[in-house]
Amino acid sequence: MRLARALSGTVAALSSLLLVADASGAVAAGTKTVKIGLLASLSGYVASYGTDERDGALLAINEINKSNAIPGVTLQPIVLDDKGDPTAAVEAAQQAIDQGAIAILGPTTTAGTAALASIATARQVPDISFGLLPVAPHAKPPAYAYSLSIEPNDEAVGDLDAALAGKNVKTIALIYDSNAYGQSISDGIKREAAAKGIRTVASEAFKSTSTDMTPQLTAIRSAKPDAIIDVGGGTTPGLIARQMYELGMHQKLVISAVSFGIGAVKFAQIAGPNALSNVRHTAFAEEVWNTLPKADPRYAKLQAVIPAFRKAYGHDPNGYGAAAAYDAAWVLADAIKRADSVDSKKIQAALDQTKYQGTLCLAQFSPDSHSACHSDSLVVSKLAGGKLVYGD
Amino acid sequence: MPGLEVQAGCTGYGDLQVLFGVELAIRPGAVTAVLGPNGAGKSTLLNVLAGVHPFWSGSAWLDGRDVTNVAIPERVRAGITLVPQGRELFGPMTVRENLELGAFQSRLPRKRMEERIARTLDLFPDLAARLEKKVQELSGGQQQMVAIGRALMSAPAFLLIDEPSQGLGPIVVEAVLASLALLAREGMGVALAEQDGSAGLKVADQCYVMRSGSVIWSGSAERAGREGVLKELYFGGIR
Amino acid sequence: MAEVIGQLLVTGVLLGLMYGVIAVCIGIIYNATQIINFAQGEFVMIGGVAAWVLITELHAPLWLAGVAAVAIGAAMGLIIERLVINTARRFRPPLLTYIFLTFGVSIILSNLTMFAFGTNPLIFDPFLGRAPIVFEKISTSSQYALLLPLCLVLLAGLTFFFAYTRYGKSMRAAAVNEFGAKIVGIDVGVLSMMAFALSGAVSALVGFFLTPITTTSYSIGLAFTLKGFAAAITGGLGDFRGAVVGGLIIGIVESLGAGLVSSQFQDAITFLFVIVMLVVLPKGIFASMVEERDRL
Numbered sequence: 010m011r012l013a014r015a016l017s018g019t020v021a022a023l024s025s026l027l028l029v030a031d032a033s034g035a036v037a038a039g040t041k042t043v044k045i046g047l048l049a050s051l052s053g054y055v056a057s058y059g060t061d062e063r064d065g066a067l068l069a070i071n072e073i074n075k076s077n078a079i080p081g082v083t084l085q086p087i088v089l090d091d092k093g094d095p096t097a098a099v100e101a102a103q104q105a106i107d108q109g110a111i112a113i114l115g116p117t118t119t120a121g122t123a124a125l126a127s128i129a130t131a132r133q134v135p136d137i138s139f140g141l142l143p144v145a146p147h148a149k150p151p152a153y154a155y156s157l158s159i160e161p162n163d164e165a166v167g168d169l170d171a172a173l174a175g176k177n178v179k180t181i182a183l184i185y186d187s188n189a190y191g192q193s194i195s196d197g198i199k200r201e202a203a204a205k206g207i208r209t210v211a212s213e214a215f216k217s218t219s220t221d222m223t224p225q226l227t228a229i230r231s232a233k234p235d236a237i238i239d240v241g242g243g244t245t246p247g248l249i250a251r252q253m254y255e256l257g258m259h260q261k262l263v264i265s266a267v268s269f270g271i272g273a274v275k276f277a278q279i280a281g282p283n284a285l286s287n288v289r290h291t292a293f294a295e296e297v298w299n300t301l302p303k304a305d306p307r308y309a310k311l312q313a314v315i316p317a318f319r320k321a322y323g324h325d326p327n328g329y330g331a332a333a334a335y336d337a338a339w340v341l342a343d344a345i346k347r348a349d350s351v352d353s354k355k356i357q358a359a360l361d362q363t364k365y366q367g368t369l370c371l372a373q374f375s376p377d378s379h380s381a382c383h384s385d386s387l388v389v390s391k392l393a394g395g396k397l398v399y400g401d
Numbered sequence: 402m403p404g405l406e407v408q409a410g411c412t413g414y415g416d417l418q419v420l421f422g423v424e425l426a427i428r429p430g431a432v433t434a435v436l437g438p439n440g441a442g443k444s445t446l447l448n449v450l451a452g453v454h455p456f457w458s459g460s461a462w463l464d465g466r467d468v469t470n471v472a473i474p475e476r477v478r479a480g481i482t483l484v485p486q487g488r489e490l491f492g493p494m495t496v497r498e499n500l501e502l503g504a505f506q507s508r509l510p511r512k513r514m515e516e517r518i519a520r521t522l523d524l525f526p527d528l529a530a531r532l533e534k535k536v537q538e539l540s541g542g543q544q545q546m547v548a549i550g551r552a553l554m555s556a557p558a559f560l561l562i563d564e565p566s567q568g569l570g571p572i573v574v575e576a577v578l579a580s581l582a583l584l585a586r587e588g589m590g591v592a593l594a595e596q597d598g599s600a601g602l603k604v605a606d607q608c609y610v611m612r613s614g615s616v617i618w619s620g621s622a623e624r625a626g627r628e629g630v631l632k633e634l635y636f637g638g639i640r
Numbered sequence: 641m642a643e644v645i646g647q648l649l650v651t652g653v654l655l656g657l658m659y660g661v662i663a664v665c666i667g668i669i670y671n672a673t674q675i676i677n678f679a680q681g682e683f684v685m686i687g688g689v690a691a692w693v694l695i696t697e698l699h700a701p702l703w704l705a706g707v708a709a710v711a712i713g714a715a716m717g718l719i720i721e722r723l724v725i726n727t728a729r730r731f732r733p734p735l736l737t738y739i740f741l742t743f744g745v746s747i748i749l750s751n752l753t754m755f756a757f758g759t760n761p762l763i764f765d766p767f768l769g770r771a772p773i774v775f776e777k778i779s780t781s782s783q784y785a786l787l788l789p790l791c792l793v794l795l796a797g798l799t800f801f802f803a804y805t806r807y808g809k810s811m812r813a814a815a816v817n818e819f820g821a822k823i824v825g826i827d828v829g830v831l832s833m834m835a836f837a838l839s840g841a842v843s844a845l846v847g848f849f850l851t852p853i854t855t856t857s858y859s860i861g862l863a864f865t866l867k868g869f870a871a872a873i874t875g876g877l878g879d880f881r882g883a884v885v886g887g888l889i890i891g892i893v894e895s896l897g898a899g900l901v902s903s904q905f906q907d908a909i910t911f912l913f914v915i916v917m918l919v920v921l922p923k924g925i926f927a928s929m930v931e932e933r934d935r936l
Contacts, residue, residue, distance in 0.1 A: 052751070054859055056759035187904045214904035218856030218863055221779075223651040224898035224906075231644045244761040244855045255772040255781040256647070279763055279855055281770045327760070453823060477825030489820035491813045502813050504807065523761035549823065 027101050040083050043351045045070075045341065046105025047086040048115030049139070049334070053093025054217050054243065058330040059117045062139050063088060064322050066332030069338035071321075079346045084338075091116035094123035106132050111353050112345075115139055117330075119189040122156060129155035135344075135357040137330035137337045139330060141193055142379055155357055158373055159337040161382035163197025164267045165370075166291065178235030178261070184225055186241030194240045194265060210234050215245065222249050225274060226256050227356050229236075236261040247279025254284035264290045266387050272327045273397035287391045292390040292397060293369055295332035300399040301388070310368045329369065336367030340374075342379070403464045404428045405450065405481065405559045405590060410459035412449055419445045421614045422459065425526065427559055429590040432581055434622060436598035436631065437611035443594035444486055446611070447561045450592070451483035452476045461541035463559075477506045480558030486594075488548040496528055499536055499547050503554030524580055542573035549580065559590040562567065566600060578604045598631045603614040643777040648899040649892065650778055656891020657791035660830070661846055662868030663875065663883035664798060664928035665839035671815030671878045672828070672835035675738045679746035680718065680843060681864030687713050687844025689753060692762040704768060706848050713844020717836035720745055721783030725832065746861060761855035783852045790849050794842055795884060802880070807834060815878060867894075870914045876924020890914070 048068050050059030060396055070084050087108055087299045089101035098121035102113055106128070116122065119140035129136040135155045142158045182206055185195040191214070199209050211232035213225035219305060226249070229237060237260050239249050246264045273296070277285060294301055298311035314335060318326055326332065345351065346361035363374040363381070370382035389401045410423040420442050426607040427433045435443050448454040450461060452473045460469040465480055471479065482503075491499050500518050522529045533537060536547055545565055552560055562581065566574040566633065578593075582604040585591045595601035602608065605622035610630060618630055625631065662680060669677045673693050687709040693702040694708050724741055747875040773785050801808040814821035822828060843864075847856060854860070871890045875882025890910060897909035 052754065052759075056754070060759065213898075215898075216907065218859070218861075219653060219906075220860070221651065224648055224895045225903045227644055227647045227651070228899045228903070230647075231641075244857075248854065251781075254770075255779060255784075257772065257774060257779050275760060279761065281766075283770050297680075451823060453819075472825050472827075473822055474825040483823045485819070485823055489817055489823065491816050491820055493816055494809075494812060498809055498813075501806075502809060502821075502826070503824050505810055508806075555825065 012125050040081055041351065042083045042085050044085045044087055044105075044110045045100045046102060046110040046115070047081040047088045048091045048098060048101050048105070048113060048117070048121070048264050050093040050117035051090040053091075055093045055117055057243065057327055058139075059091070059093070061327045061330040062115065062117060062334035065318065065334035066328065066331070066338045068318055068321055068331075069335045069342075072317075073338065073342045078339075078342050082345060082351060084342070086114075091118070091121050093118055093121075095120045097121075099128060102128050102136070106134050110134065111351050112136070112341055112356055114334065114341065119160075119193065122158065123189070126153050126156045133357070134353045135341075135360055137341055137360075139333050139337065141190055145401035151292075153379055157360060157379040157381065159333045159340065159367075159369065159372065159381045161266060161293075161370060161386045162380040163193050164201075165198060165380075165382050165384055166194050178207065180210045180232075180234045180236075182213070182229040182234035182237045183209060183233055184213050184215065184222065184229060184237060184239050184241075186217050186245065187214035187330075188217055190242075191240045195238075197219045198238055198240070198265070198342060215241065217241070217243060217245070219245065221246060222252055223256065226252055226258065230256060230258055234260060236263060238263045238265060240265040244279055247276045250280035250284040250288055251274075253287075254281065259287060262288050264288060264289045266293060272325070273392060275327075275397060277392060277395045288392055289401065290385045290390045290392070291395060292399075293329035293332060293386075295329050295368055296328065297388060297390045302399070305388075306366055307368055310343070310366070314368055331340055332368040336365075336369050336372060339367060340365050340372050402426075405448070405451045405464075406462045407450065408460050408462065408488065410446070410449060411457045412445060412454060412459075418457070419614050420578075423611075423614070423616055424611055425616060425619075426539075427590045427592045428586060429558065431550075431606035432585045432593055432604050433607040433609065434598065434601045434605035435592060435594045435609045435611060436601065437596070439596055440613075441611040442614040443596075443611055444563050444612075445595055447483060447563050447592065448485075451481060451561055453483065473603075474506055477555050477557075478557055480543070480556075482552040482555050482557035482560055482564055484548050484552045484562040486563040486567065488544055489553070490536045490544060490547055493535055495533050495535055496539070496547055497532045500554050503551035504621050505555075507555055515557050517554055517556070524553070524583070532610070541568050542570070542577070543572070545569060546580075553584075557589065559592065560584065561592045561594075563594045564588070564596065565593070566595065566597065567584060571600075574600055579635050602626055602631070644899065645896070646776075646778045648895045650780055650782075653888060654780070654784055654787045654891070655895060656871075657884070657890035658787055658846060658850070658887070659867045659871040659890050660668055660884035660887025661791050661794050662864055663887050664795070664880050665843045666868050666872045667878045667880055667883050668798075668811070668839045669835045670872075671840070672811055672831045673738070675725065675742065676869070676877070677836075677839070678739060678743040678865055678869075679749060679861070680839065680868055681861035681866075682746050683713050683840045683843035683861075684847035684850065684864045685753065685858065685861040686716055686749065687759060687847030688851035688860075689762060689847075690844065691851060692764055692856065695764045696762070706845065707846055709844045709848040710841045713847075714837040714841035715836070716749075716835055716844075717813040717840025720840075721836035722832050725836070726829070736766030745935060748775035749911075750858045750861055757858065759857065759859075760853065761857045762854055763855040766852040767849075781853065783849070786849060790846070794845070796882070798842070800840075800894060802832040807831075811835065823901035856891065867910075870911065874914055874917050874924065879924055882924045889917075 049063040050056050058189055070086050074083050087105050087110055087146045089105060091098035091101050098116040102125050105113060114137055117139050122138035122140040125136055138158045139160060141160050141162055142153060183195050185191040202209055211229045213228055215222050215225055239246055250262055294307040298315050301308050318331060343365050344356050344359040348355040360374055365372045370386035372381035388399055390397045390399055405427040407423055407425045410420050413419040423446060437443055449456060456469055460467060527543060528546055565577050581591050593601050600621050608625040609616050610618040610639045666677055666680050685705050690712040691705040691709045694705040703906055724745055728741055768782040772779045772781050802812055810826045811831055814826060814828050818828060871887035874889055875886030893913045894910045898906040901909060
């Protein structure tokens, strides 16, 4: 009996404490906690990117909260798994918004970004995706009014890929992942190549889960291109480099941005040492952070972020995803601060005026363009000593 | 007394009881005929003895040892083997393979396996030339020989054979039954379930008559023939 | 053009032989239990992962890694049979339940591997070095070429097992007539265990050879299950000769389809072909064999 009374007393005391805490949160002078959805592929075929993105975003959110970057506001992430699947991404987004999220970071895949667009618009909650906006060449309102992308788009990636391959070549062949990302980027590369007077003599697709690209490479081999551009992620770039070597193909292989989702070391291991000399990679600054020229505006930021990531998670980022998600969180914080509000509509309005120097690129949004990174976001890199280094 | 016996055997399928307290004894060195119309429970009785179907109650005894709950592999090792209705052979496999599989539980070295196959072929010389043929390519009579031969490969003390004459011509039936009589003369206990009792009775020593899951008459085969038991059975007489 | 087709055929045949071996493994379990094992590809994955642990983490010699892959594949097969299949048997569920259970097992194995080893691909060095094998204008990696003797040896070994050994024959017997097998004293429970262990071991060995070519990771299993299953039904489920031919057909169609028609629809072409095959020859290529079996 006495125990029961004691217990009920404790419960009452605790609830009043909670009430006080809640009341103080509503006062502008105190710190207000707002929820944001953080969607990433923590399982599924792109899980190696997704986990990185989650970790990158959490690192940024932690920094934002600690440094009180948004005065009076603490961000509380709701981490959800989009499983690399558009349907799961939609469900996760619904769940996050239902729990009170004022904005969403993620999901990982381009297909998921497209699937989320209608919900973001309908619920008027801004979404900064780690995937591409799927409307070519740029996603524009109204369908994508609340969808933004931190990922360099087909223009940004395609431009450099084509330029790089075009240095000494007249013809190129494309080998690309048949998913939404691969198609979008490879279309961009084709357009840029055509504009530069380079002929695309072969264009072959593969599935993200493919392990044997010999048939595609055989077809490419008979088209005799001067260089081959690969768009795709996971194990596929390494396998392509290796299988090219095994098929006796000695063309320059340009591995498009994003493709090193598993990291250069793992790439080199899969490709094998003999297959590396012809490989070039259009990289994100993050991937070559310590060989980047000091003049690069991203240099200083990366010198702080990468060691912080390493300290927090005990390993280097597997790829650019961590940097993308890190930037996305900071871009959101920047917008909330400028909006001086946690109202989703006002945050979206502020996001549309974004100009923020991130670790990936100078992120810029406008009402007309919701893709953050533009041309010259990428750098050229090659493999030296099993590592990716800046330069051709 | 040595033999394979059932005491108060009851069993059935689902809610349907098929055997009602059956008492039966199969003696070595004799052919025991189990006769009765379709649905009398003859097949079920043999299946229960072979361990293929469980008892609801009652027990089975092999030479005084309780074998009621013994699993099939051990029963085969102990000397009880079934030649089921419909033969249940391995059609796409050769006669030799079928015979070898009959000795699965005997774990014979190659030489003794060959000896045992040779002994089986002595009984069914027709099969000798067809050893490497697939069983499904043989005639019905030859298949029945393979079925019996496969059972003999485990060197059983008691052979339970269910409707061996089904689908066979009268001459072949005669030959099959003669081989059973021969086996009994060599000391084996043979239980023969038959619907058409007239042929079976000729080679039988003992006879049980079943109807509706019970044994309604038992005695020597000679007496059964003399007293016209079968006629009365099929035209409804015996109480 | 001839060299393109030649190259594609080489790839198709090597790939196809491997699908054939996996199809045979699916057939072994199907024949012993009537279950279609949708976790078959996970054995391939586990074989590769087990070998990776030994080679990369424990610096064990190659042969030991191969032995370990086989042992772990067999053990996993046994564990699945006892823990899942045999437990389910007590409730006498419909056959479909078992098939769904194997699908569940596949997801669990894949997820457990993800938790234990992460999402990154695992790889170790090719057995015979990295120099490709070149013949005229056709070339392939030495590791890929190893699939030829591996698959042939495995198929020969399985053929011997089923044709000449006591347990091999008993497995064939149980496949054509389970009741017949029971009455001669064959324990079909033991056969079920053996089938899972054997098909686990063989698939794991394939995974061990495959990892230096394709890498392995938690998610690769399903693709092998599907291709193996496609090969198995093309050849007629449970028909080993058909499974090998089915595997070769799938491998060659896949390779030619990707190289000559459209690489974007590689899998679509393959499975479209399987559907057409099933419509034309619903019982598989060697349909007559299956019909013979039905007669008795």
